[in-house]
Amino acid sequence: MSSVDQLIARTLGIAPDQVADDLEYQSIREWDSLGHVGLMVALEEAYGIPVDDELILELRTVAAIRAFAERGGGAAGADQAPTVTPAPAPPVGTGTATVHRGLEGVSFDRTSLTRIDGAEGVLEYRGYSIHDLAGNASFEEVAHLLVHGELPDAAALEAFGKELRTRRDLPAPVVSLARSLAGAHPMEALRTLVSALGSFDTARGAADETYDEALEAGIGLIARVPLLVAAHHAFRSGREFTVPAGETSYAETFLTALLGERPSPAAVRFIEKGFIVHADHGSNASAFTARIAIGCRSGMAAALTAAVAAFAGSVHGGAAERAVRLVDEVGEPGNAERYVAELQRQGRPVMGFGHRVYRTEDPRVRHLRDTVVELSEERGDHSGLEILDAVAAAMRPYGRHGVAPNVDLYAGLAYRLLGLPDDLAVPLFVVGRTAGWVAQALEQQSNNVLIRPLLEYVGPRGLPYPGAAG
Secondary structure, eight states: OOOHHHHHHHHTTOOOGGGGGBTTSSTTSSHHHHHHHHHHHHHHHHOOOOHHHHHHHHOOOOHHHHHHHHSSSOOOOOTTTOOOOOOOOOTTTTSSOOOGGGGOOOOOSSSSSSEEEEETTTETHHHHHHHHHHHHHHHHHHHHHHHHSSOOHHHHHHHHHHHHHTTTTHHHHHHHHHHHHHOOOOOHHHHHOOOOOOOOHSOOOGGGOOOHHHHHHHHHHHHHHHHHHHHHHHTTTSOOOOOOOOOHHHHHHHHHHHHTSSSOOOHHHHHHHHHHHHHSSOHHHHHHHHHEEEEEEEEEEEEEHHHHHHTTTTTTTTTHHTTTTHHHOOOOOGGGHHOOOOHHHHHHTTTTTTSSSSSSSSSSSSHHHHHHHHHHHHTTHHHHHHHHHHHHHHHHHTTTOOOOOOOOHHHHHHHHHTTGGGGGGHHHHHHHHHHHHHHHHHHHHTTTOOOOOOHHHHHHOOOOOOOOOO
């Protein structure tokens, strides 16, 4: 067994006999995005040559890595074939279809909602930079931008804010259901409550929803999802749920209902900024799920229920809850390097780092960290911030390969500083993301096509049924 084969097996944690030319990135569980980054770092260390973005794209198969090793590292020479983009998949049944596992690199439609440039770390909602929106806009402005397609003027903003305020009411049976689910995880409760809310919001059969009816249902969900979260938290905390009166902002209304008391200005600023940076993020798994559901003409409430269910997964929105545990697991800043090294040795991810899209730092991170700094000052507690910053410093060698801080890193700590339990990190993410899911579902419905990808069959064929007549 060659030394490079040994390096591949050791780094990925697989048996040596699995290392074959046709083994490729994403073809096995061990060779996921984290495993790929670990492999690139190991190749850099073995050959003393930085693996740049071009090489990362080239070194996606054992065959390519073996060729890299044979030439002593570095880029392919002029006499070696360049990487070729696969041709479109041939017709079904030929057995030679190109398979894009996880639909990586596949564009399934066009959008005017959100632009993401993963290489440059750019995020824009309908053309507006996330930095400008997070620094200047209210969440109501951003929700209007996503759902209606433009930033509102003063009159449109007042009308939209009034519409959200007048739709804060929750049906009594839904409130009772929230009370009965007090012992459930907040995301399990939220999934159930969104589904239940849909049965009260549907004017006629959800399968017959027009675009205008879907829009009305979507705005109702934007108004009520935060109150579903607040109601469940109130009941599990042993207090009654009340909807705050008055014309307070969306963020302040939610936080007052959640805490049962008026929040500080710094807390409101964090929540609003969090809602804005979480509002949409292109065709991620939950948005794709929402599009599939409404594409089947299942209705807006069904689309949002499906999105919440997908978002709860530990490798999607659920990662936000796990990221805050870094503070407990690391313990103090001086342990950060040792902690990172041990997880890398075990082939385990460091939560709060890496993203399927970004090759550099997630552009949303700076805004959440800024508010964590403010909350830490207000509470007189900088210990959690110092630990997370130390972990970020220890992870810098992996940042060149795309494993940089993501939106989850500082969010959970901010919720702790607000006195909230860790398991609310994901539901609070959902409150902001609801506007994006509604916008995604509306865009899908406006020019709908049933989303129906294929699977390349690789199982046995033509097996005889025992005892069947020949």
